[in-house]
Amino acid sequence: MSEHGHHEENFFSKYVFSTDHKMIAKQFLLTGMTMGVIAMIMSVLFRIQLANPGEPNALFEFLLGDWAEGGVMDPNMYLALVTIHGTLMVFFVLTAGLSGTFSNLLIPLQIGAVDMASGFLNALSYWFFFISSVIMLISLGIETGPASGGWTIYPPLSALPQAMPGSGLGMTLWLISMTLFVTSSLLGGLNYVVTILNLRTEGLSMTRLPLTMWAFFITAILGILSFPVLVSAVLLLIFDRSFGTSFYLSDIMIQGEVLSNVGGSPILYEHLFWFLGHPEVYIVILPALGITSEIISTNSRKPIFGYRAMVGSIMGIAFLSFIVWAHHMFITGMSPFLGSVFTFTTLLIAIPSAVKAFNYITTLWKGNLQFTPAMLFSIGLVSTFITGGLTGIILGDSALDINVHDTYFVVGHFHIVMGLSAIFGMLAGVYHWFPKMYGRMMNKKLGYAHFWLTIVSAYGTFFPMHYLGLAGLPRRYYSNSAFPMFDGLQDINQIVTVCAILGAAAQFIFLYNFFYSIFRGEESVQNPWKSNTLEWTTPVARIHGNWPGEIPSVYRWPYDYSKPGADQDFIPQNVPLKDGEEEH
Amino acid sequence: MTELLILVAIVVAVIAIGQVVRIFELANKIKGIKESDITDKDNDTQGKLLLTFGILFMASFFIMTAKWNHLLLPVSASEHGVDIDFLMSISMGLIIVVFLITQPVLFYLSYRYRGRKDRTASFISHNDKVEIIWTAVPAIVLTVLIVYGLQTWSNIMDRSDLKDAVVIEVYGQQFNWTVRYAGEDNNLGASNVRFVGGINTVGVVSESAYTKQTADIEKNIANTKIQIAEELNANKRVKKEARLAKMEAKKNTLSSLISRTPKDLIAAAEDDIVVKELHLPVNKSIQLKFRSQDVIHSAYMPHFRVQMNCVPGMNTDFVFKPTITTEEMRIETGNEAFEYVLLCNKICGAAHYNMQLKVIVESEEDYNNWLSEQTVFAASNN
Numbered sequence: 001m002s003e004h005g006h007h008e009e010n011f012f013s014k015y016v017f018s019t020d021h022k023m024i025a026k027q028f029l030l031t032g033m034t035m036g037v038i039a040m041i042m043s044v045l046f047r048i049q050l051a052n053p054g055e056p057n058a059l060f061e062f063l064l065g066d067w068a069e070g071g072v073m074d075p076n077m078y079l080a081l082v083t084i085h086g087t088l089m090v091f092f093v094l095t096a097g098l099s100g101t102f103s104n105l106l107i108p109l110q111i112g113a114v115d116m117a118s119g120f121l122n123a124l125s126y127w128f129f130f131i132s133s134v135i136m137l138i139s140l141g142i143e144t145g146p147a148s149g150g151w152t153i154y155p156p157l158s159a160l161p162q163a164m165p166g167s168g169l170g171m172t173l174w175l176i177s178m179t180l181f182v183t184s185s186l187l188g189g190l191n192y193v194v195t196i197l198n199l200r201t202e203g204l205s206m207t208r209l210p211l212t213m214w215a216f217f218i219t220a221i222l223g224i225l226s227f228p229v230l231v232s233a234v235l236l237l238i239f240d241r242s243f244g245t246s247f248y249l250s251d252i253m254i255q256g257e258v259l260s261n262v263g264g265s266p267i268l269y270e271h272l273f274w275f276l277g278h279p280e281v282y283i284v285i286l287p288a289l290g291i292t293s294e295i296i297s298t299n300s301r302k303p304i305f306g307y308r309a310m311v312g313s314i315m316g317i318a319f320l321s322f323i324v325w326a327h328h329m330f331i332t333g334m335s336p337f338l339g340s341v342f343t344f345t346t347l348l349i350a351i352p353s354a355v356k357a358f359n360y361i362t363t364l365w366k367g368n369l370q371f372t373p374a375m376l377f378s379i380g381l382v383s384t385f386i387t388g389g390l391t392g393i394i395l396g397d398s399a400l401d402i403n404v405h406d407t408y409f410v411v412g413h414f415h416i417v418m419g420l421s422a423i424f425g426m427l428a429g430v431y432h433w434f435p436k437m438y439g440r441m442m443n444k445k446l447g448y449a450h451f452w453l454t455i456v457s458a459y460g461t462f463f464p465m466h467y468l469g470l471a472g473l474p475r476r477y478y479s480n481s482a483f484p485m486f487d488g489l490q491d492i493n494q495i496v497t498v499c500a501i502l503g504a505a506a507q508f509i510f511l512y513n514f515f516y517s518i519f520r521g522e523e524s525v526q527n528p529w530k531s532n533t534l535e536w537t538t539p540v541a542r543i544h545g546n547w548p549g550e551i552p553s554v555y556r557w558p559y560d561y562s563k564p565g566a567d568q569d570f571i572p573q574n575v576p577l578k579d580g581e582e583e584h
Numbered sequence: 585m586t587e588l589l590i591l592v593a594i595v596v597a598v599i600a601i602g603q604v605v606r607i608f609e610l611a612n613k614i615k616g617i618k619e620s621d622i623t624d625k626d627n628d629t630q631g632k633l634l635l636t637f638g639i640l641f642m643a644s645f646f647i648m649t650a651k652w653n654h655l656l657l658p659v660s661a662s663e664h665g666v667d668i669d670f671l672m673s674i675s676m677g678l679i680i681v682v683f684l685i686t687q688p689v690l691f692y693l694s695y696r697y698r699g700r701k702d703r704t705a706s707f708i709s710h711n712d713k714v715e716i717i718w719t720a721v722p723a724i725v726l727t728v729l730i731v732y733g734l735q736t737w738s739n740i741m742d743r744s745d746l747k748d749a750v751v752i753e754v755y756g757q758q759f760n761w762t763v764r765y766a767g768e769d770n771n772l773g774a775s776n777v778r779f780v781g782g783i784n785t786v787g788v789v790s791e792s793a794y795t796k797q798t799a800d801i802e803k804n805i806a807n808t809k810i811q812i813a814e815e816l817n818a819n820k821r822v823k824k825e826a827r828l829a830k831m832e833a834k835k836n837t838l839s840s841l842i843s844r845t846p847k848d849l850i851a852a853a854e855d856d857i858v859v860k861e862l863h864l865p866v867n868k869s870i871q872l873k874f875r876s877q878d879v880i881h882s883a884y885m886p887h888f889r890v891q892m893n894c895v896p897g898m899n900t901d902f903v904f905k906p907t908i909t910t911e912e913m914r915i916e917t918g919n920e921a922f923e924y925v926l927l928c929n930k931i932c933g934a935a936h937y938n939m940q941l942k943v944i945v946e947s948e949e950d951y952n953n954w955l956s957e958q959t960v961f962a963a964s965n966n
Contacts, residue, residue: 333892398737558659
């Protein structure tokens with residue numbers, strides 16, 4: 001079963017065009033990390049602009065060239081930076097880099113399969129992602145600049161090249177890149193769903209699945225159902241831009257010329273976009289939550305508290321995520337009744353989220369906590385998930401949203417849940433499964449340093465934003481000095497920028513640790529974290545087909561940690577029940 | 585030179601850190617400690633750090649709130665804004681309470697149960713009763729919050745009683761705002777983007793505008809015809825003929841529009857008043873109607889707790905009652921130079937950050953005086 005067929009491997013078939021899920025996972029990770037570093041540098045640039053608006057800066061001149069004449073950043077470049085920062089982070093880092101990496105790495109390993117259902121589709125999924133990334137990066141270098149209408153690219157701004165330079169070729173490239181990106185996500189998602197449903201090893205019923213698997217499974221379904229709607233939004237936008245249609249455009253005069261479009265509505269775009277946009281943020285966070293369940297449980301030496309409630313809450317969140325999208329649209333002028341409906345559903349989604357947070361905390365209670373760097377990031381995830389989730393309750397209330405929509409309150413909220421929580425999940429996953437990916441250990445002390453610098457500077461960057469938002473400061477502003485009412489906020493803006501720069505610098509500790517350890521890290525043992533799930537029963541040196549002999553069968557759920565009557569404080573899933581032992 | 589030195593310093597620092605790390609690694613190897621071993625000392629240190637972080641995190645929240653509270657928006661300058669602020673206080677109070685309970689519990693438990701080799705965890709896997717409790721309690725609390733929030737929202741969005749409202753149009757474009765008052769008849773006249781031109785910056789559809797704009801176009805047509813007759817260069821002539829065709833088309837558009845628009849709305853437009861400042865009479869209900877010329881903008885008036893997108897091709901509106909005059913707010917905030925303002929709050933292009941409209945709230949008498957001094961639209965077309 002595991003002799004995958006001897007085939008001659010050359011450099012290209014092993015490292016480049018591999019169909020092995022473990023290699024594809026690493027490809028997703030490295031591409032995602034690269035895009036993350038680029039997006040992070042962009043954020044440092046625009047934060048510097050906000051701290052010292054209009055001040056000439058040698059760094060701008062060096063990095064931005066013509067877009068920073070005399071060292072002063074061009075306002076269109078500012079908008080381009082925030083747009084591409086958002087696009088790269090949400091899609092390329094937190095969707096492909098998070099789901100793509102860990103779904104690919106873990107699904108076959110944790111369910112006891114030799115590989116994904118289709119290794120070829122899997123490779124294709126990566127290469128679509130790669131090409132999409134290249135096109136997105138190319139758009140950074142063109143003369144009129146990359147897309148600049150915000151990562152949400154609402155028309156008519158994004159439909160009309162006359163409205164801003166970035167809405168010319170840059171926008172076209174963005175649309176092409178995203179179409180390829182969605183293709184990649186769909187190919188991957190289909191593979192994940194089919195694999196989990198069909199290729200589980202003997203004895204692995206759905207109720208014995210690790211929570212990571214549940215999270216990736218439901219996330220993949222979410223993606224399959226929602227990403228195509230983004231493609232439809234993008235397609236209609238391409239038509240409006242290039243084929244003279246009026247899906248989103250009506251009664252417009254731009255640059256002194258009246259356009260001939262009649263009958264369209266930008267609100268249609270918003271509905272289509274957010275129909276994906278909202279599930280998208282759950283596509284981002286659910287894998288991180290699944291990873292956290294695994295890491296907290298393993299490192300507490302305790303079962304995850306409330307397994308069924310955790311599965312139920314993943315399903316509840318996923319279902320509800322489809323019916324909350326217009327909470328992004330409360331003040332678009334849509335019918336107030338719609339606003340009421342979406343307020344109701346949005347506040348409901350707080351309930352399963354709260355259940356998850358309580359279950360994580362209770363898992364720690366009476367545990368025997370092992371603070372690996374992965375565990376620290378997982379605890380950090382729980383903290384930031386609570387913080388960010390709570391401010392979501394304010395934003396989801398339509399009456400309250402009136403005054404905080406599109407302010408820094410929103411920016412603070414989504415960065416804490418995505419930029420902190422989800423990224424922490426991704427980092428925790430890297431620390432935890434690094435031995436499985438590379439057969440070596442990352443350095444623990446550097447991991448600790450990375451965690452502490454990151455959580456302090458990250459909270460320092462995004463927590464103050466809530467105050468800025470409550471003071472009425474809008475987002476996507478090139479400078480906060482045009483309105484006297486914001487002069488008093490400049491101190492806070494500077495604190496935010498300083499913390500952002502420190503946070504960015506701290507990530508280089510991680511990058512150094514990561515790359516150094518790939519080559520010179522201490523060699524790992526087979527099960528360094530003494531974890532129960534099946535991936536730790538494979539040899540340290542990765543092989544095609546994952547297991548050298550028979551694929552292990554599963555006899556129990558993955559959470560038999562510190563089970564009374566056992567010899568050790570963990571019992572892997574492939575260990576049969578002892579005589580007289582009850583399955584949990 | 586400085587940049588180079590900084591770069592060198594960073595590289596040296598990185599190498600130095602790398603060497604220090606290597607020393608620790610070798611020391612561990614000698615002691616037989618593996619990277620995957622989390623020692624009691626590691627757990628103790630990290631546990632204490634987590635507890636310290638938790639305490640400092642909570643403390644920093646109080647410090648930030650104390651330090652920055654005065655920077656938040658002043659008291660609501662509108663009637664419905666008072667309801668919003670109250671709902672906000674309740675909601676923030678609620679989430680702050682949850683925050684101040686859950687975060688300390690999280691960090692305390694992390695410290696309390698920090699691992700030791702001689703301890704064992706308890707095999708507690710679930711408790712259905714507690715799951716029900718911590719599902720039901722948030723559900724009940726959130727339901728109360730939802731009901732309250734929806735009532736507030738319905739009241740704000742209630743447009744059933746508008747007969748006494750002063751109707752004012754706010755017109756957004758890249759990158760400024762224009763205001764149009766309804767004039768004596770309190771009836772905002774017809775408007776269309778195709779009528780935008782010259783003096784008619786917001787596209788008012790009225791007989792006077794039609795007459796003037798058509799006359800201007802006919803003059804241009806006449807001039808262009810002369811130029812075409814005199815033009816020897818074939819290319820340039822073709823271009824001028826294209827321009828001529830466009831002018832004819834524009835004239836046809838205007839005449840078709842004027843014949844299709846209801847007569848009463850056309851007449852209502854003549855006494856409209858187009859200005860660049862938003863004056864509002866205090867304690868009167870105002871219906872702001874929004875239009876956009878080009879892309880989505882958003883009219884955001886934070887002091888009044890008002891925000892509404894301006895969407896091209898769509899009419900949006902917001903009804904509210906300002907309750908504090910500019911003068912009164914100056915006293916309230918202790919800021920002599922205080923002005924209400926309307927900002928753009930939806931990304932609209934390069935100067936999105938600087939789309940300002942001055943808003944002045946004054947007594948009804950002052951408001952009427954100011955309004956009577958403004959030029960009526962029909963007069964501006966002469």
